[in-house]
Amino acid sequence: GGKQARLVSVADYDELSSFPPELLGAYENSTELECLLRAHQDAQSETLFDGCPVDFDRVLCWPKTDAGTWAVLPCFEEFKGVHYDVTQNATRYCHPNGKWDNYSHYAACQHVAEPPPHIVEISSIIYYTGYIISLVALSLAVIVFVYFKDLRCLRNTIHANLFITYILSALLWIIILTLQLSSGSSTGMTSCVIFVTLLHYFTLTNFFWMLVEANKS
Numbered sequence: 001g002g003k004q005a006r007l008v009s010v011a012d013y014d015e016l017s018s019f020p021p022e023l024l025g026a027y028e029n030s031t032e033l034e035c036l037l038r039a040h041q042d043a044q045s046e047t048l049f050d051g052c053p054v055d056f057d058r059v060l061c062w063p064k065t066d067a068g069t070w071a072v073l074p075c076f077e078e079f080k081g082v083h084y085d086v087t088q089n090a091t092r093y094c095h096p097n098g099k100w101d102n103y104s105h106y107a108a109c110q111h112v113a114e115p116p117p118h119i120v121e122i123s124s125i126i127y128y129t130g131y132i133i134s135l136v137a138l139s140l141a142v143i144v145f146v147y148f149k150d151l152r153c154l155r156n157t158i159h160a161n162l163f164i165t166y167i168l169s170a171l172l173w174i175i176i177l178t179l180q181l182s183s184g185s186s187t188g189m190t191s192c193v194i195f196v197t198l199l200h201y202f203t204l205t206n207f208f209w210m211l212v213e214a215n216k217s
Contacts, residue, residue, distance in 0.1 A: 035061035
């Protein structure tokens with residue numbers, strides 16, 4: 001079922017003690033148990049309510065809803081091993097007579113395709129290998145331009161600056177990729193914004209130095 005439900009507490013189990021064991025055995029997960037508890041607590045309440053009661057449709061626990069209105073809940077994060085987009089919503093209509101519609105609308109809950117772990121690992125290795133080779137080659141080129149005085153001229157200085165922007169871009173790609181793959185990374189939003197901003201900046205400088213190269217050719 002949906003993972004947004006809380007775990008059933010000790011107090012909840014005290015509430016459940018009045019239920020027949022064979023009835024509790026029919027409930028498969030904490031979401032369904034919580035829904036049962038909420039429905040039971042509402043039934044014990046003396047407050048009259050002419051809308052739709054708490055109801056579990058085998059997927060989500062729908063709260064009490066006024067008659068003639070739509071209930072809206074976030075999509076479940078995971079269902080039967082498949083992950084879904086939690087930024088979307090599921091809906092269910094409560095009829096004017098206080099009865100739930102038999103059909104819950106889950107059309108907006110689209111599953112999120114996750115590549116197999118080995119595919120992610122292979123792609124990461126290819127990325128790292130390519131960027132490391134580029135870093136080594138570009139660094140050697142810059143060292144050659146800087147070390148040998150005979151090669152110091154305006155054209156080679158432009159080449160060196162272009163190579164440096166590629167080096168910085170590659171370094172940022174490696175940092176960002178490493179942060180994305182690090183499980184439990186505590187990098188905050190500010191750090192992410194800084195890294196992405198720098199990456200776009202150095203990408204732009206690549207093009208600017210290319211324009212300088214073209215102008216001097």
